[in-house]
Amino acid sequence: MPSDIGQARTDLALRQRAVRGEVEQVLLFGVEGDQLVFQLFTKEPLRGLGIGQRRFHPGAHRGDEGAFARSLQNEYKAAGVEIGQVRFNEFAKIAARNLEGNVTDDALGYAKSKEIYDHLTQNGYLTDGKVTSKFLPNTLGFSLNLPEYLKGYEPEIIEAVGKASLEKYVKPKSNRKERTLNKALYLTPEFEEFWHAISRKTTYRVTVSREELIDSSVKAVKDSPRIDPLRIQITRAGVKVLRGGAKGQELGTRSAELKGSYDLPDIISEMQEATSLTRKTIVDILIASERLDEFIGNPNDFTAMVKRALQGELAKIVVEGIQYEKIAGSIYELRELQKDGAEEKERFLDQMYKVQNDKKTDFDYVVYDSDVERQFAELLDSREDIKLFMKLPAKFKIPTPVGDYNPDWAIIKHEDGENRVYMIRETKSTLDDSKLRPSELAKIKSAKKHFAAIGIADYAKSSPEKWNL
Numbered sequence: 001m002p003s004d005i006g007q008a009r010t011d012l013a014l015r016q017r018a019v020r021g022e023v024e025q026v027l028l029f030g031v032e033g034d035q036l037v038f039q040l041f042t043k044e045p046l047r048g049l050g051i052g053q054r055r056f057h058p059g060a061h062r063g064d065e066g067a068f069a070r071s072l073q074n075e076y077k078a079a080g081v082e083i084g085q086v087r088f089n090e091f092a093k094i095a096a097r098n099l100e101g102n103v104t105d106d107a108l109g110y111a112k113s114k115e116i117y118d119h120l121t122q123n124g125y126l127t128d129g130k131v132t133s134k135f136l137p138n139t140l141g142f143s144l145n146l147p148e149y150l151k152g153y154e155p156e157i158i159e160a161v162g163k164a165s166l167e168k169y170v171k172p173k174s175n176r177k178e179r180t181l182n183k184a185l186y187l188t189p190e191f192e193e194f195w196h197a198i199s200r201k202t203t204y205r206v207t208v209s210r211e212e213l214i215d216s217s218v219k220a221v222k223d224s225p226r227i228d229p230l231r232i233q234i235t236r237a238g239v240k241v242l243r244g245g246a247k248g249q250e251l252g253t254r255s256a257e258l259k260g261s262y263d264l265p266d267i268i269s270e271m272q273e274a275t276s277l278t279r280k281t282i283v284d285i286l287i288a289s290e291r292l293d294e295f296i297g298n299p300n301d302f303t304a305m306v307k308r309a310l311q312g313e314l315a316k317i318v319v320e321g322i323q324y325e326k327i328a329g330s331i332y333e334l335r336e337l338q339k340d341g342a343e344e345k346e347r348f349l350d351q352m353y354k355v356q357n358d359k360k361t362d363f364d365y366v367v368y369d370s371d372v373e374r375q376f377a378e379l380l381d382s383r384e385d386i387k388l389f390m391k392l393p394a395k396f397k398i399p400t401p402v403g404d405y406n407p408d409w410a411i412i413k414h415e416d417g418e419n420r421v422y423m424i425r426e427t428k429s430t431l432d433d434s435k436l437r438p439s440e441l442a443k444i445k446s447a448k449k450h451f452a453a454i455g456i457a458d459y460a461k462s463s464p465e466k467w468n469l
Contacts (some may be wrong), residue, residue, distance in 0.1 A: 017248040085129035086164045091116045094156045095437055101152060102434040105308040105315075108153070116157060119146060131161060143446030160270070171451045179363040180331065185388075186338050186362065190412075194388065195337070197422055198410050199396070200327040204446070206401055207321045213277075214284055216317065220309040221289040227305055229257045229297030257297070267295065269301050274403055275310050276333040285310070308439075311402045318401045322446055324453035332396045340393060353377045362390050373408065376427050376462055380411065383469065387420075388412040400446035407447060409462075423458045423469075424451055431463050 091113040096106040108116075120126045123145060125135045131251045136142055137158045146153055185191055233255040271282045286292060286306070295302040304329040341362065352365035353374050366377045366389070380389040389411045411423040426444055433441055444461065460468040 086117065086120070086126055086131065086161055087129060088114050088117050088159050090164060091153075091157055094153055094160065097152055100434075103437050103441050105312040105437050106224065106305075107308075112150075116146075116150065116153075119150075120144065120157075120161070125161075131164070137160065137162070145245040152340045166272045175349050177349055177352070177365070179344050179352070179367075181341045181344060182339075182341075182358060182362050182364070185359070186334070186341070191388070192334060194335050194410075194412055194422060196330070197454070198424065198451075198456055199330045199332050200335075201327050201331050202324040202398075202450050202453050203327050204322050204324045204399065204401070204450070206237060206318050206323075208318055210281065213313065213317055214281065215286070217285045217310050217313045218288045220313050221285065221291060221306055224305050224309055227291075227294040227298045229294075229304045231255050231257050264296070264299050265303060267299070270303060271310060274307050275314055276399075276401055277314075277349070279309070292392075299397075311439040314402050319442045319445045322449060324446075324450045326454050331398065332393070336395070337393065339393065353381075356381050360388055362387065366391050370427070370429070372429050372464060373427050375464060376409070376425075376467065379467060379469070380409070383387060385414055386411060386469070387414050398447050398450050400447075400450075401441050402442045405443040405447050407449060407459075411469075421458055422456050423460075425460060425462045425468065427462050429463060431461055431465060 003188075088109050092108055092110050094108045094113075096105045096108050098104050117126070123134075124132055126132065126232060127428055132319075146154055146157070150157075176434050233253065235253045235417045236251045238251050267286070268279055270280060271277065275282075286295075286369065289306075291302070344363070347365075347367060351365050355361055355364055355366060355377075358364050360381065366381075368377060370373045373391075375392070377389075380386050389409060392407050392410055394406055397406050399405075407424050409425040411425060413423055415421055424447075426447075428436070436444075448459045451457070462468050
């Protein structure tokens with residue numbers, strides 16, 4: 001059996017990873033020599049277990065990429081980490097809807113995710129987490145036959161199941177390519193003028209009643225679902241060696257809260273960074289909520305819950321009263337853009353669109369995060385009246401009361417062959433504001449006011465139903 005020291009080290013490591021939010025669920029399923037063998041559902045590869053570090057070399061497996069993928073999957077599975085299949089918590093982060101059907105800043109959570117998983121399994125779409133041949137979302141009339149209260153989530157559930165395939169995790173290196181920077185574009189007077197115009201700095205001020213904000217925020221935190229403490233579940237199993245092979249048998253199970261001393265994250269500073277509220281306001285909200293005991297039991301989930309609640313209330317109260325004012329400086333200097341462009345790294349081809357008119361943009365490939373973005377890139381590339389377009393880099397951030405915002409696209413359009421129109425566009429799957437999280441919608445509304453303050457009046461959302469070009 002493991003020594004007391006070994007148990008203490010393992011317990012401490014688990015607590016530290018749980019506090020950092022890296023461990024979502026822990027299952028101890030056996031003892032091997034002097035080591036406890038855990039099943040960990042994590043957000044990061046378990047490098048400490050020596051897995052997730054292998055690379056695929058085409059010649060090493062006679063070009064059989066599938067064999068390598070299966071080998072890696074088995075290696076993870078042997079260590080208790082399931083990749084390439086649907087997990088119990090696969091749907092936990094889907095945005096929840098209120099009674100009116102509008103998207104909220106809350107997530108479905110583990111309990112509802114498990115309900116969805118069980119439904120998909122019982123109805124034959126999953127078997128032990130693996131997708132079956134019955135799951136055919138591209139077939140006309142396909143439905144998951146979800147219960148009435150879950151039907152509104154079907155598109156997100158289908159998308160989550162699709163993303164759980166092994167191909168999303170393991171890809172051959174041959175499918176990677178380094179983008180080529182169009183250096184000449186950054187040096188043109190037209191681009192320099194364009195970049196100076198769209199990257200101007202602003203500052204904002206908000207008029208809001210502190211008491212009103214505190215009261216609504218306290219209510220939002222109090223009304224949020226209870227945060228369960230971190231737990232470890234231990235399953236004792238035995239192995240029977242039979243003539244036909246070994247057979248595992250569960251002998252018992254028990255669970256316990258993860259208790260002990262560990263460093264708590266700085267929730268005040270994190271809330272300040274996310275909301276721009278003063279420390280005193282945040283402290284007053286946390287104390288009045290009367291839920292700080294849940295922070296000690298599960299710091300990561302509690303912090304995330306409070307952040308969603310505060311940003312949601314700020315979105316309702318603050319945005320309508322926000323005022324932006326242009327100031328000196330740039331949010332992302334042109335020289336920094338040039339430097340970052342020259343240091344571009346390799347990316348997978350299935351995340352990039354090959355530009356046909358490469359003089360119209362800054363790279364020969366445009367990186368996209370969704371099929372809507374890919375469609376929009378194709379449209380911009382083909383339109384004769386679009387003279388320049390670019391996917392704005394992640395460092396291009398606009399400050400808002402509910403967190404920094406990174407717009408999607410910057411565009412130069414020529415009208416009547418002469419007039420240049422500077423445009424900023426945000427691509428979404430729908431123009432329906434009720435389908436967006438309140439904090440996301442607040443960022444978009446704030447950005448519109450920011451760009452208006454620096455003289456860029458043409459800011460809008462774009463979607464397949466109306467591209468707004």
